[in-house]
Amino acid sequence: MKFSFFLLVFTTTLFAQADYPKNYFCPPLDIPLQLSGNFGELRPNHFHAGFDLKTLQKEGLNVYAVADGYVSRIKISTFGNGKTIYIDHPNGFTSVYGHLQKATDSIESFIKKTHYKEKSFEIEMYFKPNEMPVKKGQLIAVSGNTGASEGPHLHFEFRDTKTEKIINPMFFGFDALMKDTKKPxxxxxxxxxxxxxxxxxxxxxxxxxxxxxxxxxxxxxxxxxxxxxxxxxxxxxxxxxxxxxxxxxxxxxxxxxxxxxxxxxxxxxxxxxxxxxxxxxxxxxxxxxxxxxxxxxxxxxxxxxxxxxxxxxxxxxxxxxxxxxxxxxxxxxxxxxxxxxxxxxxDLLSTIIEKEAIVANYVVKASKDCFFEKDKCSVFFPAGTFYNDFNLNFDVKNNVLTVHDDTVPAHTNFTITMESDSYPTDLKDKVFIGRIEGGRVSYNTTREKNNVYETRVKTLGQYKLALDTIAPVIRIAKSIEGKRLDNQKRLQVSISDSLSGIKSYNGYLNGKWILMEYDNKTGLLTHDFSDGIVVDGDNELKVVVVDSVGNSSIFETHFQRNQKQ
Incomplete structure (x- = not known):
């Protein structure tokens, strides 16, 4: 009887629909809404969490609060959604605005003060209901291309404020703002x-x-x-x-x-x-x-x-x-x-196309802990790391550890250890376990104790110990040494690191910390002179960049500026 009831419910209504408000929220843009990505779209390692709204292939479009509420969170990151504003609304939902170029008015002023207070470009702030209220249709930001965006657009989401579950924006009446008469x-x-x-x-x-x-x-x-x-x-x-x-x-x-x-x-x-x-x-x-x-x-x-x-x-x-x-x-x-x-x-048909041959010498049971070891290298898979049992190719040759390949997805982290006494004490903090892919080695956070190096990763493949003693590179497109920059609005330098990657970056003008916004897609650090740190006359610029294993570079120059121009 229970099964019959389940079947009846399943076949008559596959998914129950919640009652979401249809006319409560206004559009976040003042142009016709067009999608470059929709909710649930299949992306690398995730489902898309909202709408990607086109912004006429450019930055700088006005972004508006979709309803009354308050700014509950602001996150500035070089990855993910980049510059992002979160607004909690009194009806129990949160709207999210990502890849912004910058916020506006008092919101941007608060962000800028926080950058300088924390002396960091990447910041995250949380607010109480009475601290930063906004009204429906209020201009809160301008659109951009920050974070992991592959082109100018606005990433827009709805979330349940309490559970933080993400919700398809179509449920909130946004279907009425677009048109679709085409079959999938x-x-x-x-x-x-x-x-x-x-x-x-x-x-x-x-x-x-x-x-x-x-x-x-x-x-x-x-x-x-x-x-x-x-x-x-x-x-x-x-x-x-x-x-x-x-x-x-x-x-x-x-x-x-x-x-x-x-x-x-x-x-x-x-x-x-x-x-x-x-x-x-x-x-x-x-x-x-x-x-x-x-x-x-x-x-x-x-x-x-x-x-x-x-x-x-x-x-x-x-x-x-x-x-x-x-x-x-x-x-x-x-x-x-x-x-x-x-x-x-x-029908019992003859087999013409046989199963694909897999090079493997061990078996991984997804529901059990699994440990494999050879030649001072090991891998530990906790139960539940994988979705399915599979045949594992595990080997060590020429100091390269092979842990199958990236055709089997891991759902959670697993641990790799590699033991070596080849590195002197003063270089151990420069050593990491790197994944080999396409002739390059990618960095993984690595711990060392008694010559045993350990990292936690989510990707199968080939790994080896790598040594990084090369400092990051800091360049400026055109020398400003001793030159007048009266008409420039901003200052830019490019930074890069060929192995372990950039960990931190700091700029100073005349000994004072300055905000330098980092775009990881272009490798550019940008300082806006409107921050008010630059002075009349001679200015001393210093940029310090550190990679993930502690190698650092310093770039210094000086320039002239007349603030009254």
Whole structure:
């Protein structure tokens, strides 16, 4: 009886919708809203947390508070969302504005004072309700391209203030501000054999299934002939009427013989769930081909809240004398739907395409702690590090530790240790365990004790001990030594580090700390003379840059300036 009730609820309404206010919030921009990225879009190691709103391919557009409330948090970072403002609203939601060029008026003034108080470009501030109130439609910032942005735009989010779960902005009436009459596109359908004895259309590997457009606008898949357990996967995306770029789909539902067996909807989820994007997609294929196949099954299950399934977890068992018809519906938020019918039949076909050979000498059980050691190198995987059991390639050759490769995703950190007495005491703090990729070595925070070096990482691959004794490089595009800079509004230097990477940077004018904003995409440090530190006459500039293992560089010069110009 309990199962029947569950099935009834599951098949009649796959996802319950919360009651969100539709007319409470205004747009954050005063131009027509166009998306360059939507909520739930599949990104590297995460689902997209909001809207990316186009800003006419430029910076400097006005950004407005979408409702009354107060600025609850401001974060300035060189990565992620860059310069970001958070506003808590009295109805229990928080709006988030990211990649900003700068804030405005009293908000920007407070940020600037905090930079100088903490003597740091990267800062984070939290506020009480009465400290920084804002009104609906108030200008709070101008749009930019800061942080990890790949071009000028506004990143915009809604969150539940108490739980901090992120929520699709469409639920708040933003669907009325855009137009989408186009059906999602399912560009590829794949069938997956899910046990060692199963073949699908003569293949023991995932195999594409051809789709044919029918007169009624639906699609019919070629017959899937299999034996044993199988699953399906899709490559799907959506266009709206004005943006002309690929966005993610909103709702996916797979049924078998009229029974819903697997589905998900990009409605709301927590930041803790973000990395499950690597379980949802065929991660191995993604790393090899950059294609993201969304799997419509869980083998084994994982705790991503947007997924709704029955006891099969989307896995279809193809049995003799049983013909099945699977139905796949892929929808956008506006209800535009692409429907695919998939006939499934049983037959014992010969294997033409065999399983892909994997170089491996150990087995990792995802549900258990696993420890492997060789030649003074080791790796420890706590239980739950991975989504699936897998065959591990673990080896040490020529002082390089191979811990499989990055075709298997890790959900949490694991520990690598490497022992060596090759480095003198005065250089041990310059040594780190680096990951080798494409001929380069990337830095990982490393601890050393009694010649044993240890790091915690989330990526499989090749690792080795690396020594960094080279200081960062500081350059200025054109020498300002002794020159007059009366007409310049700002001062710029470029910084770089070839191995362990930049850890800190500080600038000084006439012995006073100055704010130098760092853009990690260009490597530029920028000081705005309007901060008021520069003086009439001679000015002494000093820039100090330190890398992640403590190597430092100092750049010094002087210039003239007439403030009255």
């Amino acid at each position: 596109i399912v560009s590829n359908l794949y069938a997956y054999p899910l046990d060692s004895k199963t073949t699908v259309n003569h293949s023991q590997r995932p195999i594409p299934i051809n789709l044919s457009l029918q007169k009624d606008g639906t699609y019919l898949a070629d017959r899937v002939i299999a034996n044993g357990k199988i699953g399906f996967g899709i490559i799907a995306y959506d266009y709206d009427d004005v943006s002309f770029n690929k966005n993610g789909v909103f709702d996916v539902n797979l049924s078998c013989n009229g029974k819903s067996i697997f589905g998900y909807q990009f409605n709301t989820y927590s930041f803790d769930e973000m990395r499950y994007v690597n379980a949802l997609i065929d991660y191995s294929l993604y790393k090899k081909s950059s294609q993201r196949i969304q799997k419509l099954f869980m083998n084994p299950p994982y705790n991503l809240s947007i997924i709704k399934t029955d006891e099969t977890n989307g896995i279809i068992t193809v049995l003799p004398n049983l013909t099945s018809v699977c139905s796949l519906n892929v929808s956008d938020y506006y209800g535009n739907k692409t429907a695919i019918s998939i006939p499934v039949e049983y």
